Amino acid sequence: MSDPWRRLLAAGQAQAGVELRGLTTYKLGGPAAYFVEANDPSTLAATAEALADSPLPVLILGRGSNLVIADDGFPGVVIRLGRRFAGIETGEVVTAGGAAGLPQVARTATAAARRGVEFMIGIPGTVGGGVRQNAGCFGSEMVDVLETADLFDLGRGETSTVGAGDLAMAYRQTNLAPTQIVLEARFRTDAGDPDEGAARIREITRWRRLHQPGGTLNAGSVFKNPPGDSAGRIIDSLGLKGTAVGGASVSEKHANFFVAMPGTKASEVYLLVAKVRETVKARTGIDLEPEIQFAGRFADRGE
């Protein structure tokens, strides 16, 4: 058996044709050609070797809370960190695995009387996805608290530790390559009062319930905010709330959230994003940059 991917399948380290829809918050899109759930470094090393022998497109998947997977799926290998990478340890520095949920980091650190990461309660992704996106809310973002991160590079098959300053972190962006997996991250915290932290968490949760379309299928903010303005405000000001393509529509509650009815196609979300972007550009001159990411093949975009 010379094909390295068939070897990985035979060894039980990869699966073929795994449906991804249930692994994303939009709950749409097709299967992964190959899917690797990594619970140990040797699976990551074997995946890196397979990629070196027989290159394929790579998608690292966290909780899929910022992703739209194409209807015909992802024509490569999707890698997701398993439970082994979801631990959280508290101290002056809070250490969390790449698969740990950001809300869990917020709750665990707060309960252990550590302050500074409460904002993560509002971001329904993983530590790995959060570091890559420099995710943030309520005036804080990952760059404010990140000290170091351990990365596994699928291209080189090597692990390294980098400082936050090495990642060129800016508003919802870093310089991480698509093949670099965040295995673990360390966050700076201060001593805090657990009750005050819990109150702050309740305040953020309440604010989100009031202003965001909870209980719907979405992937958070669709567009990044342009400098000095808010994408939601601009879209709303043009009367675009409720604009729809198929089962995807601009939320009536928050114009930068595009919600999907069950059964919506990824192509409909894609076309709605393109339509709103074009309308905003034509009527204001502002070219909104998408914050959500599209993975796989979409009509005019290729892979």
Ligand SMILES: Cc1cc2nc3c(=O)[nH]c(=O)nc-3n(C[C@H](O)[C@H](O)[C@H](O)COP(=O)(O)OP(=O)(O)OC[C@H]3O[C@@H](n4cnc5c(N)ncnc54)[C@H](O)[C@@H]3O)c2cc1C
């Ligand atoms: C209701 C809702 C509210 C949201 N609110 C916010 C908000 O307030 N602020 C905000 O910033 N975002 C928000 N988001 C978007 C999203 O939660 C964040 O972008 C989050 O950081 C994505 O994490 P994830 O694990 O879901 O990543 P995914 O969506 O799975 O992936 C996103 C990107 O991260 C990469 N990635 C995932 N895991 C890793 C890893 N271990 N190592 C390296 N790269 C990885 C992926 O390859 C992809 O490029 C919201 C989303 C929803 C659904």
